[in-house]
Amino acid sequence: MEDLNPRAVIGSNNPPPYDPDIWSDCAKKVEDFTAAAGEWLNLGTIETQDQSQKATDFVSGARKTYKAIDEARKAAKAPHDEAGKAVQAAFAPLLDKIKLSVDKIAAMQADWLKRENARIAAEKAREAAEAEAKRKEAERLAAEAAARNDVSAIVDAEAAMKEAEKAAKAAARNATASAASATGGGRTMSLRTTYECELINIAHAFQAFRNHPDLADLLVRLANAEVRSQKGEKVAPAGFTLIKKEMAA
């Protein structure tokens, strides 16, 4: 009877993206060290110099194993990183070109829309002025018709007043320029307003954000870096207190 290939099973043509033998060796080492760690923990506390020295060797060995496994990880990942880089290198220039094309033409569009908005605003102002003039004229005619008891003229004046009010409402309606799609397939473009801040007073800025957790995190990070760089006696920066922590290394 033929010896069966152990990999001749459904799904075996989908191997993991790393060498399973190398992974297995690493896993065996980890098993050894974790089992030993359990034995160490079973001790409870280190009581003798002999135990302490052996613990040093355990930690050194474990750290060396960590480094070796990390190197294996990096080596396994390297071809995938290279492939990822190759994909990026192939596609990124295309994306950059398209993005630049969009940005350039969008800038032209923004310039057009700004000019259109200015034109619309001017037209609205003109319409508002015309509507106001019509309203005043209608008021004058209504007053004259009322004075003459000219019923026909009164009705005409009221109609003219209504027209003037309609025109005034239309002039007051907010209108902004937009660039519709030529074919119907494109999304309408319009001016979008965004805002950015420029720091002008750092003290006031701190006050404004003093309750923000990100600010506290940043300050702690800066303070820790400051204390790490101090030679000799450590001094906490203003606003901080020093906490001493000790660990075996």
Next chain:
Amino acid sequence: MIRRPTPVFELYRWHRDALAGRAPAIHDGEPHCGWFKTRAVKGGPWMAARIWCERDIDPETGELTGPEELRCDVDGMFRDPARAWLSLAHNPISRAEYDALLHRRNLIPAMQEPHKAIDLSAAAMRP
């Protein structure tokens, strides 16, 4: 001429001072009695070493019958103490640690190959 043996207290003065952190002087070719540890290669296992004084003492008179001579043993091999001194002087250890090192050497196979660097990742050190 009456030759009194050097007192043991004196023989091991240097070693006592070294263990106490008094940093006694180390001079090439001028060994002192004591227990030490050393390595044959970088990253290699510790080897227990000792330097002691051999002398013949007349039991009746308590006097030396011959010269006092320093002897040296590194990992069970006799060495010239003057030549071995510089490799030992920087790692003095207590007698207890010397004995523990000898004991450990028998328990841990990697320590029996002094010319091979120890790979602590090959097998986890257990308590």
